[in-house]
Amino acid sequence: xxxxLHRARVKGIRWGSATALAGDGVLQVNxxxxxxxxxxxxxxxxxxxxxASPGDRVRIVPVKDVVEPRCKIEGxxxxxxxxxxxxxxxxxxxxxxxxxxxxxxCGKIVGFQEGIIxxxxxxxEYTPYSVTFNLVLIFRPVDGxxxxxxxxxxxxxxxxxxxxxxxxxxxxxxxxxxVETFELPSVPELLSAYPKLPRVAYLxxxxxxxxxxxxxxxxxxxxxxIATIIHPNETMDGAIVSGNCVxxxxxxxxxxxxxxxxxxxxxARHGVDLNFVGVIISNENVTxxxxxxxxxxxxxxxxxxxxxxxxxxxxxxxxxxxxxxMNCHRAEIAGIRTVLITDxxxxxxxxxQSLADATKEADAVVSCGNxxxxxxxxxxxxxxxxxxxxxxxxxxxxxxxxxxxxxxVELQAITGATCELGFTRMGAKTL
Amino acid sequence: xSGYRIVHYMNQxxxxxxxxxxxxxxxxxxxxxxxxxxxxxxxxxxxxxIVGTVICGDGxxxxxxxxxxxxxxxxxxxxxxxxxxTGPAFNAGRYGTACGSVADAVGKKxxxxxxxxxxxxxxxxxxxxxxxxxIPTSDNARGIKxxxxxxxxxxxxxxxxxxxxxxxxxxxxxxxxxxxxxxxxSGAERAVDMLVLKMRGEKFETEYPMPVFDRVAPAxxxxxxxxxxxxxxxxGGIVPTxxxxxxxxxxxxxxxxxSFEGVRSATSDLYQTAHGGYDPTxxxxxxxxVLPLDVLRDMEDEGVFAKLHETWYTTVGNGTPVANGKKFGxxxxxxxxKDGVDAVxxxxx
Amino acid sequence: MVKEIxxxxxxxxxxxxxxxxxxxxxxxxxxxxxxxxxxLGDPTKTPEEExxxxxxxxxxxxxxxxxxxxxxxxx
Numbered sequence: 001x002x003x004x005l006h007r008a009r010v011k012g013i014r015w016g017s018a019t020a021l022a023g024d025g026v027l028q029v030n031x032x033x034x035x036x037x038x039x040x041x042x043x044x045x046x047x048x049x050x051x052a053s054p055g056d057r058v059r060i061v062p063v064k065d066v067v068e069p070r071c072k073i074e075g076x077x078x079x080x081x082x083x084x085x086x087x088x089x090x091x092x093x094x095x096x097x098x099x100x101x102x103x104x105x106c107g108k109i110v111g112f113q114e115g116i117i118x119x120x121x122x123x124x125e126y127t128p129y130s131v132t133f134n135l136v137l138i139f140r141p142v143d144g145x146x147x148x149x150x151x152x153x154x155x156x157x158x159x160x161x162x163x164x165x166x167x168x169x170x171x172x173x174x175x176x177x178x179v180e181t182f183e184l185p186s187v188p189e190l191l192s193a194y195p196k197l198p199r200v201a202y203l204x205x206x207x208x209x210x211x212x213x214x215x216x217x218x219x220x221x222x223x224x225x226i227a228t229i230i231h232p233n234e235t236m237d238g239a240i241v242s243g244n245c246v247x248x249x250x251x252x253x254x255x256x257x258x259x260x261x262x263x264x265x266x267x268a269r270h271g272v273d274l275n276f277v278g279v280i281i282s283n284e285n286v287t288x289x290x291x292x293x294x295x296x297x298x299x300x301x302x303x304x305x306x307x308x309x310x311x312x313x314x315x316x317x318x319x320x321x322x323x324x325x326m327n328c329h330r331a332e333i334a335g336i337r338t339v340l341i342t343d344x345x346x347x348x349x350x351x352x353q354s355l356a357d358a359t360k361e362a363d364a365v366v367s368c369g370n371x372x373x374x375x376x377x378x379x380x381x382x383x384x385x386x387x388x389x390x391x392x393x394x395x396x397x398x399x400x401x402x403x404x405x406x407x408x409v410e411l412q413a414i415t416g417a418t419c420e421l422g423f424t425r426m427g428a429k430t431l
Numbered sequence: 432x433s434g435y436r437i438v439h440y441m442n443q444x445x446x447x448x449x450x451x452x453x454x455x456x457x458x459x460x461x462x463x464x465x466x467x468x469x470x471x472x473x474x475x476x477x478x479x480x481i482v483g484t485v486i487c488g489d490g491x492x493x494x495x496x497x498x499x500x501x502x503x504x505x506x507x508x509x510x511x512x513x514x515x516x517t518g519p520a521f522n523a524g525r526y527g528t529a530c531g532s533v534a535d536a537v538g539k540k541x542x543x544x545x546x547x548x549x550x551x552x553x554x555x556x557x558x559x560x561x562x563x564x565x566i567p568t569s570d571n572a573r574g575i576k577x578x579x580x581x582x583x584x585x586x587x588x589x590x591x592x593x594x595x596x597x598x599x600x601x602x603x604x605x606x607x608x609x610x611x612x613x614x615x616x617s618g619a620e621r622a623v624d625m626l627v628l629k630m631r632g633e634k635f636e637t638e639y640p641m642p643v644f645d646r647v648a649p650a651x652x653x654x655x656x657x658x659x660x661x662x663x664x665x666x667g668g669i670v671p672t673x674x675x676x677x678x679x680x681x682x683x684x685x686x687x688x689x690s691f692e693g694v695r696s697a698t699s700d701l702y703q704t705a706h707g708g709y710d711p712t713x714x715x716x717x718x719x720x721v722l723p724l725d726v727l728r729d730m731e732d733e734g735v736f737a738k739l740h741e742t743w744y745t746t747v748g749n750g751t752p753v754a755n756g757k758k759f760g761x762x763x764x765x766x767x768x769k770d771g772v773d774a775v776x777x778x779x780x
Numbered sequence: 781m782v783k784e785i786x787x788x789x790x791x792x793x794x795x796x797x798x799x800x801x802x803x804x805x806x807x808x809x810x811x812x813x814x815x816x817x818x819x820l821g822d823p824t825k826t827p828e829e830e831x832x833x834x835x836x837x838x839x840x841x842x843x844x845x846x847x848x849x850x851x852x853x854x855x
Contacts, residue, residue, distance in 0.1 A: 113680075113707055147712075198630045210710025210817055247681055247707070261619035268620075273627045286709065286816035288799055309630045311622050318708050318749055319816055322798045339626040341618055344639065345682065345751075350609035351561050352754040353642045357804045364629050365639040366622040369611045372682050394681040394707040394749070410682055411611070422618020427638055428609045431598060647783040649808035649849045650791040656846055666781060667819065713818040719834065720821030726831070726838045736842065748781075760784025768788045774845045775785055776838070779796035780816050 001092050002183040003233040006073065006176035008169065010100035013051050013133035019165065020172030027101050027169065029135060037164055038137060043153040046140040050384045052104070052119050054131050057381040059123075062114030062389050063415045064105040064151075065242055066129050066255040067158045069098040071166035072237065079166075080159045080238040082219020091233030096170045099178070102132035102255060103165065105158040106385040107139030110151045113213075113394050115248025115415035116377070116407070123377040126417040128424050129255070136384050137161055155243050158254070182233050182267060187305065190277055197275040200309040202232075202262050203298055203331075205323055207244045207252070207315040208283040214243040215252075215315075217281060223290075227282035227298035229305075232263045235279070246316035247394040249371045249417040250343050256416070256423050262311050262341070265422075277305055282327070284320040291323050299330040313341040314420045317371070318356050325357040332361035343368040343418035344428055348410070354428075368419060369426040371395070371412035379405035435479035435513040435590050439468045440503065440533050442526045446486035454490030454525075458499060460506040461486070467575055471516060474583040479590065483510035489525040492532075499529070500536050507533075508541060514590050515541075519548030519578045520555060522570035527555025534563040544589035546603075548578045556604060564595070565604045659773040662740035664763065666748030666756075667721035667780035668706025669697065669714065678747050680707025686746035686759045691739065696725040708749035709780050721778055740772050748779055782807040793841040795819060799854055809844040810854045811837060 009025055016028030031049055038047045052058045070079045075093015078085035104117065117129045124130035137157055141150040184190070191199070206215040208223035215222045217230070217240055230239065240257040263279065270276040282298040285291055302310060310331050314324040321342070328338045344354030344367055354370065383405075390401040395413030402408070411417045418426055443453045445466045464472045464481040472481050485506045492499040507515060515537045517530035527549040537545040539562070548566040549555050556565060564585060568578040581602050588595060598605040614621060621638070628635035653659045670678060676687040694701065697718035704714040704721065719725045722743070731739045744763050748756070767775060783806050785792050794807040797819050802810045813819030820834040844855040 111707070111711070200626065200630075210712070213710060261617055262622065265617075265619045265623040269623055269627065274623075274630075286797065287814065288797055288812065291798070309626050311619075311626055313622075316708075319798045319801065322801050325804075326800065337626065337629050339622045339629065341622050342639070344609055346609040347754050348682075349754075351607060353644070354609060354639060355642075357801045358641045358644065359804075360641060362641050363637055364625050364635060365637045365641075366618050366625065367638040368618045370609045373611050391677075392680065394679075397679045397682075397684065398677040412681065419618075422620070422622055425613045425615065425617055426611065427614045427618065427621070428611050429597065429638070430605055430640075431595070431608045431610050644804060644806050645783070646806050647786045647808070649851070649853075650786050650789050652791055652846045652848050654846075656842060661842075664781075664785075709817040711817070713821065713823050716823065717821060717830075720818040720823075720830075723820045723834050723838050726820075726835045729835075730838070730842075746781075756781045757784050760781035761787075763781070764785035764788040764790060767785065767790060772790065775790055775792040776841050776845075777782055777785075777792055777794050778813070778819055779794065779802075780819055 001231050001233050002181065003091050003236060004094045005097050005180045005236065006094055007097045007099040007178045007180065008174045008176050010098050010133050013053060013101065013135060018172065019168035021169040021174035027098060027133060034161060034164060037160060038157045041153050041157060043142055043145055043149055044139055045142045048138040050136045050138065052134040052136055052384060054119060056119040058119045058384060059380040060104055060106055060117040060136055060384045061387055062106060062109050062385060062393060063117050063248065064110065064114055064154050065158050066253040067103045067162040068255045068258045069101050069103060069162040069166035070238065070258065071096050071163055071170060073170060079163055080241060083216060083241050084156060084159050084163065087218050090237035090239055091231050095237055096166055098166050098169055100132055101165065102129060102134050103158050103162045104129065104134045104136045105154050106136055107154065108141060109389045110147060113247055116413050117415050118377055118380065121378045122375055123414055126411060126414045128416045135161065135165065138385055151243065159241065184232060184276065187277060190275055194271055194275040198308045199277045199306055200266065200274040201277050201302055201305060201307045202266060202279045203310050203312040203327055204279055204281045205314050205320065206281055206283050207246050207320065209286050213246055216241045216243055222283045223285050225283055227280055227294050227301055229301060230279050230281050232279050235260050235263060247371065247412040248415040249412040250316055250420050251416065252315050252419060252421055253416060256419055256421050261421055261423050262313055277307060284316065284323045291326060295323065295326040295330055298327060299334055302331060302336055303334055307336055309337045311339050317343065317345050321356040325359045325362060328362045329359045339364040339366065341366045341368065341420050341422045343420050344370045345372055346370045348372050348374055366422060367428045368422060369411065370428045371410060371418045373411045374408060375411055377407040434477065436482045436511060437479050438483045438485060438507045438510045438512040438515050439464065439471065439481050440485050440515065440517040440530065441466065442529065443486060443488045448486065454488040456488035457491055458485060458487040458502040458506055460484065470575060470579045471583060474579050478587055482512065487529065489529060492529040493525045496532065500532055503533050504536055504540060507537065512543060514544040514586055516582060516586060517545065517547040519568045520553060521568055521572055521574060522550040522553055524554050527553035528558060531555035531559030531563055535559050538562060544586065546582050546586045548582050560604050561606050561608065566602060567604050653774045656736050657734060659736045660738045660740055660771060661736050662767050662772040662775045663722065663727060664744045664775060664777045665722050666746050667778055668704045668747040669702050669718050669722040669745055670705045672701060672703050674705045678705050680705060680747060681749040683747040683751045684755060686744055688742050688744050691724065691741050691743055694724065695728045697722045706747045706749055706780060721780060740770065791845050793844045795837060795841055803852055808849060808852050811841045811844055812854065813837060
């Protein structure tokens with residue numbers, strides 16, 4: 001499978017008469033056209049849109065998801081298959097990317113787990129979404145709506161907006177300034193191409209625990225999935241979509257699924273230090289039997305593929321630590337070397353044990369930081385969304401929001417701060 | 432005079448008062464440096480001065496810890512110091528514990544920089560390494576020549592307000608405190624680097640060594656269930672509607688106690704979940720699914736056991752640090768014991 | 781939490797879904813539950829069936845509390 005990502009650099013964002021990428025690299029958005037599209041969904045009583053650029057003294061809260069604007073320009077299917085389009089296989093041909101732009105969905109809260117994005121100040125150093133030019137959608141649901149329905153409406157709206165921006169910009173003649181090619185052939189071809197390199201795969205755990213804890217693969221709720229194989233290029237076309245905010249710091253947003261850094265890092269070393277054979281997706285369900293089934297199945301797939309090394313990434317914390325540890329233990333027992341990517345809940349003072357589960361085989365772990373660390377976020381000039389939720393979101397506590405508009409919260413309230421795909425440079429060490 | 436004022440804490444032996452026969456002496460102070468303090472004075476090279484020494488017998492300290500710490504702190508405070516040195520205690524167990532305990536109190540109550548020194552296996556290390564900067568020393572006093580410069584360097588660094596770096600490069604014992612840091616490379620790149628090294632059989636370093644969990648011997652079973660008083664606890668976040676004590680959705684800093692008095696079943700009009708780690712729909716529809724009050728009331732009526740303890744305890748076990756869990760458990764356990772509870776059921780989500 | 785309470789000599793049973801975590805952390809008497817969002821219930825069942833499932837788990841927990849053990853035991 002071969003996919004070209006045609007990246008057009010976005011250097012700014014503003015409202016304008018037509019949605020297009022202007023010559024100066026500024027993404028111009030026709031607000032009315034965009035809002036009309038999103039308001040087609042009758043589940044919203046109101047939708048508003050706003051803009052936030054890096055360095056702005058702006059806070060976005062409560063954040064549900066972040067999506068990168070992309071659209072297919074050649075090849076089968078459309079981005080976000082099974083969600084807003086058909087289920088045809090994606091990951092081949094050409095995909096246009098508004099590189100540096102993002103759609104942020106925000107609005108009346110669905111659950112505790114939603115997060116904060118600050119575009120400047122201390123908070124901006126922790127969230128990866130402070131460096132993107134953000135189009136923010138702010139939702140208000142119709143009265144009496146079922147919470148699952150509202151969550152789904154928010155999720156789809158973000159995807160629609162992302163596709164709309166990319167499609168409109170591309171149709172207006174925006175040209176890519178960089179083309180990246182990703183190609184991974186069939187397994188037999190891979191094995192004969194690099195017979196001497198160690199065979200490596202990526203075991204990609206998806207959070208699947210119900211409301212605000214789900215993930216979708218080609219539109220299928222991944223909790224109903226048995227571990228399976230996905231081509232890495234499919235993820236770049238939005239085959240995996242986030243429907244969760246398992247504390248927002250360790251949420252894998254749709255943006256990070258589209259730009260999975262483990263997949264990039266494996267591609268980068270492919271054919272040099274390792275033979276990147278494939279990606280196995282599995283889930284993190286709520287019963288022990290489901291966890292055991294998923295883990296047994298995922299490791300079995302790795303064995304069928306003759307995998308010698310696995311990177312395993314987690315999403316969330318607490319019981320998903322059990323999935324991570326179980327996968328590690330099973331794989332190591334089967335002779336497959338593993339490296340785990342997780343984050344930590346070591347307490348505000350950093351003195352507690354960080355994970356809920358442990359095994360001696362887990363001797364190679366990458367930590368994406370202690371989510372309990374307290375950060376003080378200064379008052380911003382402008383808030384997009386609603387700050388009155390800050391006390392109740394995960395990572396917030398009674399008194400988090402102060403009278404002067406500043407906020408004291410745990411890192412876990414900051415969207416993407418300790419992303420367990422290893423998206424940022426964040427980590428933790430022992431002193 | 433340049434510099435900073437230092438107070439040095441030591442035991443009766445290093446203070447020149449005497450050996451074990453004098454271990455019972457109460458805290459006392461001297462002006463200036465005493466015994467090993469001379470070596471510190473020299474090493475400080477005028478950048479700081481030992482203005483006073485506080486001495487306490489190891490035996491007295493061990494037997495009267497609370498009073499001893501308080502008195503030692505008062506004596507230290509009288510010198511109006513900028514920083515404190517305790518020890519080094521080498522492998523002397525009681526002395527090490529005293530040095531750790533004094534240093535811990537100096538840091539917490541006087542809020543002053545403090546450094547201690549002891550042998551790795553001194554029991555004072557395990558007790559205080561989390562809160563105190565401890566320099567590893569040899570197991571006997573001959574190690575003083577290495578301990579003094581190492582302790583002095585760290586002390587001067589702390590006095591200058593400089594943050595201490597990695598324990599291994601700075602030369603102090605790891606405190607076991609996890610601190611966030613930005614690496615030069617992303618987590619994903621680090622993971623792939625690590626995997627390549629691991630598969631080649633080369634040296635790699637995990638960023639999170641697996642913890643070792645301690646164990647408790649199982650308590651004896653209930654002998655007579657029919658006569659037993661049973662308590663119900665949950666960390667599944669069930670709370671009275673409105674979450675009156677505002678237990679956090681995650682990283683709970685508290686637990687709460689409520690009464691079952693007059694309640695037969697955990698119904699949705701009375702209770703809800705405050706837990707941020709699972710889909711709350713089912714627990715909110717019927718909180719008995721987490722807190723099985725309906726069943727326990729029926730069994731109490733049937734005489735299966737004597738009594739359901741009317742006080743129940745709840746918290747949110749969602750990314751809640753183990754240390755908080757420990758503290759909750761310890762407080763709850765003490766109370767349950769006092770209330771004559773015979774056995775406990777804890778439910779988790 | 782479990783261990784600290786047990787330190788007082790009080791027998792304690794941990795009803796939980798993710799048994800491996802309970803084993804790692806060090807609970808001694810463990811009774812498996814149904815699912816994380818509903819450890820003592822199952823919304824797909826009728827209220828009567830659910831009550832029976834819940835009762836069975838609580839009965840198992842009480843029997844665990846009456847069983848002498850020398851090491852971690854999943855009932």
